[in-house]
Amino acid sequence: MYDPRPSPKNSLNACTKTDRLIKPKLQKRWALWLFPFTGLVALLWFLVRVIPKPSRATYPCQQVAFPLASGFIIWLWGLAGSLSALRKAKCYRTQARSVPCAVFIAVSVGCLWMALSVTEEKNALAAPHASNDPIGVAQGVHPGRVVWVHDPNATDWDGYYSPEHWYDDNHTDQAVVDKMVSRAIRGLAGESADAAAWDSIFRYFNRTRSKGDVGYIVGEKIAIKINNTMCYNANTSTFEQQSGNKNRIDNSPQMTISLLDQLVNVVGVNEADITIGDPGRIMPNFYYNIVHRRFPNVCYMANHGGLGRTQSTFSNVEFHWSTSVADSKRQDYIPRSFAGADYMINFAILKSHNSGGITVCGKNHYGSLLRNPDCTLRGQKYDYYNMHDSLPVNRRGMGHYRALVDLMGHSELGGKTVLYLVDGLFAGRNWDSRPVKWNMAPFYGDWPSSVFVSQDPVAIDSVCLDFLRTEWDDYPHYDGTDDYLHEAALANDPPSGTIYDPENDGIPLESLGVHEHWNNSTDKQYSRNLGTGEGIELIQINVLNIIPGDFELDGDVDFDDLFVLSAYWLESNRRGCIGDLNGDRVVDLKDLATLAQNWGRD
Secondary structure (H helix, E strand, O other), rough: OOOOOOOHHHHHHOOOOOOOOOOOOOHHHHHHHHHHHHHHHHHHOOOHOOOHHHHHOHHHHHHHHHHHHHHHHHHHHHHHHHHHHHHHHHHHHHHOOOOHHHHHHHHHHHHHHHHHHHHHHHHHHOOOOOOOEEEOOOOOOOOEEEEEEOOOHOOOOOOOOOOOOOOHHHHEEEHHHHHHHHHHHHHOOOOHHHHHHHHHHHHHHHHOOOOOOOOOOOOOOEEEEEHHHHHHOOOOOOOOHHHHHHHOOOOHHHHHHHHHHOOOOOOHEEEEEEEEEEEOOOOOOOHHHHHOOOOOEEEEEEEEOOOOOOEEEEEEEOOOOOHHHHHOOEEEEEEEEEHHOOEEEEEEEEEEEEOEEOOOOHHHHHHHOOOOOOOOOHOOOHOOOOOOHOOOOOOOOOOOOOOHHHHHHHHOHHHHHHEEEEEEEEEEOOOOOOOOEOOOOOOOOOOEEEEEOOOOOOHHHHHHHHHHHHHHOOOOHHHOOOHHHHHHOOOOOOOOOOOOOOOOOOOOOOOOOOOOOHHHHHHHHHHHHHHOOOOOEEEEHHHOOEEEEEEEOOOOOOOHHHHHHOOOOOOOOOOOOOOOOOOOOOOOHHHHHHHOOOOOOO
């Protein structure tokens, strides 16, 4: 007779023919031991390296090992506690003491739950943001656009131990850099001529700031924030860097000349209406002497005046930190040169950073406030809020308050920035780095020789982060390096819950830009490139692949390019002129012949 009740055999896995029990087979038995083995190795590695020298705990490899080691210890503690409580429960069960038995069973389950929940939380914090998954609202005349121009002919230097310096004119080709900056500006605006590109950039900026559909108006002032951080210990009387710092990179004087040439000779800005400098550092001789001889009437601003420099001073415009930690600290103010400008240009350097992970446009603003927390003046301690406390080396993980967001969003800093420009001619591995050759494609052991531009502060730093993470395996990989980009992209509702209001006017910041990571380091494609989202669009201009005569950079030589050449016909004596295809500084029949040779080529 058929018995509907399941037999012991039927309740397990049994052969339908022989009714024999089949022992369950554990698939991939080795996987059960993967976590404890990895955790044990990470723990031993951390102890062996850190105990003899505790400072190694900040090394990137140890920052990776520590979460695994700590997770292993928590897991081991939970397992041991659970087994111990289970033994107690069994003991009370044999004594028929049901209440203590139930208590220790609950303790056993609780130990396992706590260990697993803490481990899962650590893993979640360390999880990288997915590729091509944009967050935030894209900015710019072409939203989210970042232009990257690479020309290996721009730089030629033997390296750190050369008797000559990286910034010498004979190691950077000014004409090549001029063309790189020109192409970057045109690519950003999607225009075939520099003047039209700048007009489009200014008009977009003014429309979004409720200033009307107008371009740059003669007489308006522009402030350029550069990064002279390697002048931190320079002579404040002679403006000479220490000899050991002369081959450590700050902004390139040649790229500065290209930028000023664009502003003065293309946009039409009077030299006297331009201020350039780093409020917290001196203006070093090597930089000043090269740039000043080309543009003598520009205001060169620094924290010490004299010898042609103008000393930076405070304005009465307050700067507030959106964290209660800063409530008892000294009030910060915007420098007068920035507060009095109509526009700013954030001119950063392509470098990683041992505290911040990376230092590009966002962290360039750490020098935008004129102060020194460690100095004493007339017996009064300058006790400012320490911006470095919110950097990832001190605050790991995601979803924290980041001081960078306040700087990027203040109306007198990021709020008036018309252009973000990253100098990647000679890039570095740390804030105090000498120039370092790069190995990733397409550099292959050469100087990066690159320029990055954008109108989106979050997008350009996101792109630079992807480059820096690909090239270096240390600082850019800190857990929390891109947290400020998440906070800035979602500044209206950030993961940390911070109400970012650097003006303290009761109006929180809106999204400052769009953040995402590329699909891979070979294709370097973002969501707008792939047509899958409204994130970043990276325009890659590899000069070696540009067809001579393709002025519009659209991949073919046609009537549009002929019209561009006609617009510059017989123009001369200007380095980097768009129509000058053979480098003789005049647009003539030779250039027309070059264009004709490539007519119809794509």
